[in-house]
Amino acid sequence: MLAQQRKRGRKMKASRCIFALMLALMLVLAAAVAAQTPVNLSKSAQPSSSSDWNADFGPYKANDGDLTTRWNAAADDVNGSWLAMTWSSPQTINKVVVRQAFDRIRKFHIEVMDPVTKDWKAVYESPTPINPTNNPNPTFTIVLQPAVTTTGVRLFIDEATVCVSIFELEAYKVPLGILKGTVKDEAGKGIAGAVVTAGGNQALTDANGAYEMLIDAGTYDVTAVKTGEFRSRTTRGVKVDADATVTQDFVLIALPPNLARSATATSSSDWSEDYDAPKAIDGSMQTRWNAAAGDVEGAYVDLEWSSQQTFNKVTIREAFDRIREYALQIFDKSKGDWVDIYRATVPTTGGDPVLSVVFSKPVTTNTLRVLVSRADNVASIWELEVSNVPVGTVKGTVVDVTSGKPVAGATVTVGPGGAIVAADSNGAFSTMVEPDEYLVSASATGYLSGDPKVVVVSKDKPVEVVLQLAPLGENLALKGKPSASSDDGTNVPENVLDGDLTTAWMSDPLQTKRQWIGVTWDKETQFRMVALLGFRGVIQKSRLEILAPSGEWEPIPDTEFNPEFTGPSKTFLFEKPISAKALRYFIFYTNHDTNVPGLSELEVYNPPVLEAPKPAVVPGDMNGDGKIGIPDATIALQIAVGLLKTPTQEQIEAGDINKNGKIDIADVTRILRAAVGLDKLS
The missing domain is CATH 2.60.40.1120 (Carboxypeptidase-like, regulatory domain)
Incomplete structure (x- = not known):
């Protein structure tokens, strides 16, 4: 009898323990609700500004939550211009985000309004340098500590190069x-x-x-x-x-001495005295060489030393990702001409690429030419670096993930600042880099770009890696019929399917808003990827849409964007296939009624969905760390009460302990019992 009473007592104690833990989990959930995606308080504010470019660039564009629109000050409103968000009741904020277009601001400060006196008070001043990474569209994140309670926040421009343009001015209260x-x-x-x-x-x-x-x-x-x-x-x-x-x-680790600093730099042309060749070897990432307008293919920078120099690495810190092919050359006196010591093609990456090459054997010369043989626009280079470095090796193969066959000619990138090399006919590649950690990735025509792999390169042992690429398959757009909202009579819809980037569809010059170009198929077609190549005109807001069974056009989620800031092309890859009888690229407007929108090529693909090998699911292990603890019970409870609405398939498999096809409170209880050692899950 006494033994039974003790057993019942232990059960009651365990039950009280479980109840207490469940109560604690509910408190954790309450905190989780408060910690969900921060709310941009600016979206409920009244915007105002010192001036506007025109009605399409008013202050309301800076709190609409849309990064394809922006506020722009008037042309003559530069230093002293401002953009403000005000509320009817006090708000507590601890973070302000300024999403700028064009990198025009050189100095600014943030002000908040005193709820009582209604005066603006400065609470933050921009640092120097203001944009140390030279981002062409920098975002400034300002944390206010302690948090402030205010009825307004204002961005005040102390100094700018020209009139300022802001995508969004955001205010938050965040953990x-x-x-x-x-x-x-x-x-x-x-x-x-x-x-x-x-x-x-x-x-x-x-x-x-x-x-x-x-x-x-x-x-x-x-x-x-x-x-x-x-x-x-x-x-x-x-x-x-x-x-x-x-x-x-x-x-x-310190970089070796840059031999370029002791050279004399000349060039094929300069944009101006402020962008001449010596700017590329002055050691400053605030200045750059820029070729003159029209000097695109064949532009060069020459370095000449008074004596012979020996080096094994050359780095080009490029601006604007314009160079598509370049060569490194030295002057051969016996031939009386420049000769290649290295030549490479460069894929489009965006931003400011770092192009590096490490030679297997040191080069000795008193001359070096960087020749731009192909480019999207006039070349611009922040810095040229010539040095001697320790050397390691990255090598491997690029293969088709579906067939296992090598991908000949694939471009392999070892970054950041490592190298860009081409795989041979057997898909093999090898490149010399400095010992360090790198992300190695591959790309090839007709394939999706592969996920990068992290490698650590040492001086003593080569690192080998296998890179897998998924084939795109056929261009499904070619199976459809092209159509458009309008055209100019010459640049017709069929041009987007001719494979020629020199041709394009263009809308009617009198109809530049709410224009579109697309394809219609005879039957439902599945696709996972859409490539828009060669935007024409300064398109400022656009998206992809599909024709729904109801006959109405529906936007594809998360495809709205501003081509003005994405470069000449844009590719969308969807996690799951989309099925539709018609697809179109819809253009809301350009930057001016007279600016005619257009597109060179529209490509549609349905590449295979590649899934990485999954480890065996551990029952109750909701966070995938290989063990069962209180955090797992918390996640399960979030799913059971509907707070976490999109659990992963792995979480569903791990959390459905009673195998009824869902995660419920009974599952949560068992996971919690296992977490405290009162149950074993199998």
Whole structure:
């Protein structure tokens, strides 16, 4: 009898324990609700500005949540211009995000309005340099600590190159954590002026190499770099919790001396005196060489030394991703001509690419030419670097993932700043790089770009990697019939299917708004990828749409974009196939009624969905860490009560303990019991 009473007592105690833990989980859920996607408070504000370019670029464009629209100040409203968001009742904010177009701002400050006095008060001033990474469309994230309660926030422009343009001015109240640390050299000395980046957040190190930033709680890849002096370093998966402090230190390896700094630089042409050849070897990422208008293919920069130099690496820090093919040449006195020592094609990547080559044997010369043999526009180079470095090797093969056959001629990129090489006829590649960590990826015509692989290269042992590419298959657009909202009589819809980027469809010049170009199929067609190649006119807002069974056009989610800032082409890859009888590219408007929109090519593909090998599902392991704990029970409870509406297939398999096809409270209870050692799941 006594034994039975003790047994019942243990069960009651365990039940009370489970109840208490369930109550605790509910409290965790309440906190999770509060920590969901932050709300942009600016969307409920009344926007105003010092001036507007015109009605299409008014202040309301800066709080519409649409990155394809923007506010633009009037042409003569530069220094002293402002953009404000005001509320009818006080709001508490601790973060302001300024999403700028065109990198025109040189100095600004953030002001908030005193709810009582109605006066604007400065709470933040921009740092110097304001845009250390030279982003062409920089975003400034300002954290206010402590948080402020205000009825308004204002962006005030102290100095700009021309009238300012802002995509969005956002205000938030978000959970924050602190990321801090030091950036040192190999001797342990702090590096001043290094840039530390975590997501969209940046901090500059002080004189002792220390940095600190207040950022949104989350997981980040954190990078430290001092361009031109040290190699960058990235630490992946750094977790910053709300109200917590995380320390992440870095040790950077110094770059070898840049021999280009002692050379004399000349060029085929210069845009102006402010963009002449010496700017490419002055050691500053704030200045650059730019070829003159019209000097596109055949433009060059020459370096000449007073004595012979020996080097094994050349780096081109390019601006604007314009170079498509280039050669490195030295002057051969016996031939009286320049001869190639290296030649490469360059895929479109966007941003400011770093093009590097490491030679297997050192080069000795007193001359070096960087020849741009093919480009999208006049070449522009921030810096040329010539150096001697330790050498490691990355080699491997590129294969078709469906057939296992080699992909001949695939482009392999070892980045950042590693190398770009072409695979041979057997899909094999090999390149020399400095010892470091790299992301290695491949691309090829007719294939999807593969996921990059992380490799660590050492001086002593070559690193081998196999890169898999998925074939695109046939261009399904060619099976459809092209049509358009209008055309100009010469540039007709059929041009988007002719495979020629020199031809295009163009709308009627008198109809530049709400225009479209598309294809219609005889039957339902599945596709996963759409490529829009060669935008014409300055299109500012557009999206993809499909014809629904109801006969109405429906937008494809997450395809609205602004071609003005995406480059000459845009590709969409969808996680799951889309089925439709018609597809169109819809253009809302261009930057001016007289600017006629158009498109060179429309391509549609249905590549296979590739799934990485999945580890065996552990019952109850909701977060995939291989064990069962309270966090797993929390996730299961979020799913059971409908807070987490889109669980992964792996989570459903792990959490459906009673095998009834769903995750319910009974499953949560069993996972919780297993987490505290009262149950075993099989």
